[in-house]
Amino acid sequence: MKFGFIGAGVVAQTIARHVLPYGHEVLLSNSRGPDTLGDIVSKLGRGASAGTPQQAADQDVVVLSVAWARVPEALASVPDWSGRILIDATNRINPDNPSDLGDLTGPTSSEIVADQAAGARVVKAFNTIPMQWIDDASREKPRTVLFISGDDGRAKKALGAVLEEVGFAAVDLGTLAIGGRQQQVGGPLAGLNLTLKDRFVL
Ligand SMILES: NC(=O)c1ccc[n+]([C@@H]2O[C@H](COP(=O)([O-])OP(=O)(O)OC[C@H]3O[C@@H](n4cnc5c(N)ncnc54)[C@H](OP(=O)(O)O)[C@@H]3O)[C@@H](O)[C@H]2O)c1
Numbered sequence: 001m002k003f004g005f006i007g008a009g010v011v012a013q014t015i016a017r018h019v020l021p022y023g024h025e026v027l028l029s030n031s032r033g034p035d036t037l038g039d040i041v042s043k044l045g046r047g048a049s050a051g052t053p054q055q056a057a058d059q060d061v062v063v064l065s066v067a068w069a070r071v072p073e074a075l076a077s078v079p080d081w082s083g084r085i086l087i088d089a090t091n092r093i094n095p096d097n098p099s100d101l102g103d104l105t106g107p108t109s110s111e112i113v114a115d116q117a118a119g120a121r122v123v124k125a126f127n128t129i130p131m132q133w134i135d136d137a138s139r140e141k142p143r144t145v146l147f148i149s150g151d152d153g154r155a156k157k158a159l160g161a162v163l164e165e166v167g168f169a170a171v172d173l174g175t176l177a178i179g180g181r182q183q184q185v186g187g188p189l190a191g192l193n194l195t196l197k198d199r200f201v202l
Contacts, residue, residue, distance in 0.1 A: 001162055004056030005029060006074050007065035008037055010131050011089050013044065015063060017137040018166050020047045029056040031073075053077040061085040061159065063126070064113065068092050075116045082119030085155045089126040091185045101186045108180035110149065123150035123159050124180050128190050134168075145169045145194035149179025169196055 001024045005012035008028040016026040025047045028037055037050035056062050057078040066074045068090055075081070092109040094100055107115070110124040125148045134144055146168045150156045160170035173179025173189070183189045 001025075001061065001158075002027070002059040004051070004059030004062040005065055006053045006056050006062060006077070007067075007070075008040060008050075009065065011065035011126060012063065013040060014131040014134060014137070015065075015089075015126060016044050016048060018134070018168075019162065020044060021137070021139070022166050023047070024162065024166075025049075025059075027051045027056050027059055029053045031070075031077075057081070057084055061087055061155075063087040063089055065089045065126075067095065068109075069095065071113060072116060075113070078117075080119070081117040084117075084120050085152075085158065086113070086117055086120040086122045087126070087159060088113045088122055088124045091127050091190075093185060104181075104184075104186045108176055109184045110176045110180045114151075114176060121150070121152035121155040122176060123148055123152070123155050124176060124183060125149075125159060125163075127185075128183050129193060130191075133193055139167065141167055143167055143169050143196040145171055145192075145196070147171050147173050147179070147183045147189055149173045149176055149183060151175050169194075 003026045005028045008030045012028050027049050029051050034050035041048045041050045088110045114122040128147050163170040173182050181187050
């Protein structure tokens with residue numbers, strides 16, 4: 001699978017390190033242009049490249065991995081989201097006041113993302129855990145549970161299959177409205193570290 005990333009920081013690089021050893025490809029982008037990503041891409045190695053946000057969105061799936069405050073401009077840099085699988089890894093955090101989660105009773109954060117990316121097939125994933133918990137990208141790593149939510153079953157299935165292949169346990173929580181609320185910041189599954197001891201016994 002070809003992964004595009006809008007945002008080339010900790011989340012993008014961590015996911016990239018997990019999928020690259022299995023033959024998947026990654027294209028990272030940021031707001032400053034591909035030329036600024038040379039060191040990161042060469043460190044990631046074979047299968048990694050840099051591009052623009054539009055090029056990231058043109059991959060099989062595109063991961064939104066920018067700070068919440070940058071979400072509107074990042075999504076606006078791709079004029080047409082129709083049909084694209086958009087993995088929302090963001091957390092709705094106010095950097096000026098991280099402990100103030102705001103009003104959590106309205107639309108979920110991924111529904112807000114979906115509203116700003118009309119026509120995209122949005123799947124919420126990767127947001128529930130700090131990336132240092134999955135820093136080990138080796139084939140021997142512990143099998144960590146990653147929650148996914150979304151309204152498009154085929155998009156969730158496609159992502160879930162890759163997650164399982166690269167050594168995670170994907171748990172589908174349902175829709176962006178219901179599952180998204182469970183896994184977003186402030187929900188009961190945010191910050192939950194579940195690791196299966198034996199990869200082959202379920
Ligand atoms: N770090 C974690 O452990 C973790 C875990 C789960 C979820 N999250 C969430 O995932 C998101 C990303 O976190 P992170 O830790 O990866 O952040 P980060 O390390 O600060 O990286 C953010 C990236 O976004 C880029 N960016 C900013 N504006 C952009 C734009 N308009 N278009 C394209 N790229 C843009 C930044 O590069 P430039 O500024 O150079 O453009 C940078 O490469 C956040 O919402 C965070 O809450 C983080």
